[in-house]
Amino acid sequence: MSPNRSVRKKSIDNSKDPYLSKVRPGDLATCKKCSAIYHNKRWSLAKKTAQKAAEKKCATVLCPACQKMKDGFAEGFVTLKGEFVKKNRDELVSMIKNRETRSIYYNPLSRIMDISVKRSGAIEVTTTTDKFAQRLGQLIQKAYNGKVEYKWSADTKITRVLWTR
Ligand SMILES: [Zn+2]
Structure with missing residues (x-):
């Protein structure tokens, strides 16, 4: 496969995400x-001062992550369930929140939309990107063992992760 071909494939995948193609106001x-x-076709987090300076020169919009949150459009669903989850609920919830805080600097578009604890004791997490849901599944399994399953839907970018312990 030539390098050009893989580049082309990547840009096709990106344009499939309606939230990424929506925001193209020039390059800033x-x-x-x-x-x-x-900037330079990617989103990154900036300090407030940098944002203030940028606002003067360019369009203010909602980034794809904030837009997805506003619309309630989740691409990742992570469910944690089992006896271990019931007993360690608070620890698991704060671990997931910490993960978001850390990863947001590498990819500001990967965020948690919601964390809720169901009456059954299961924890449900929705994320703005499918990748972030997969990543959470990997991290939780690495930290606590247990059993993890991934389900991808063929036509949409939605990933479901089920972790049981
Ligand atoms: Zn935003």
């Missing part, structure tokens, strides 16, 4: 909600 924009800056 800032998110009015989370202060992410769009």
Whole structure:
């Protein structure tokens, strides 16, 4: 496979995500909600001061992550269940939140939309990207063992992760 071909494939995949193709105002924009800056075709998090400076020169929009949150459009669903989950609920919830805080600097578009504890004791997490749901599944399994299953839907970018312990 030639390198050109793989590049082309990548850009096709990106354009399939309606939230990524929506935001193309020239090459510079800032998110009015989370202060992410769009530049060189990627989003990154900026300090407030950098965002203020950028706002003067460019469009303010909602970044794909904030837009997905506003629309309630999740691409990743992670469910944790089992006796271990019931007993260690608070620890698991704070571990997941810490993960988001750390990974947001590498990819500001990967975020947690919601964490909820069901009456059954299961924890449900929704994320803005399918990749982040997979990553959480991997990290939880690495930290606590247990059993993890991944399900991808063929036509959409949605991933479901089920971790049981
Ligand atoms: Zn944003």
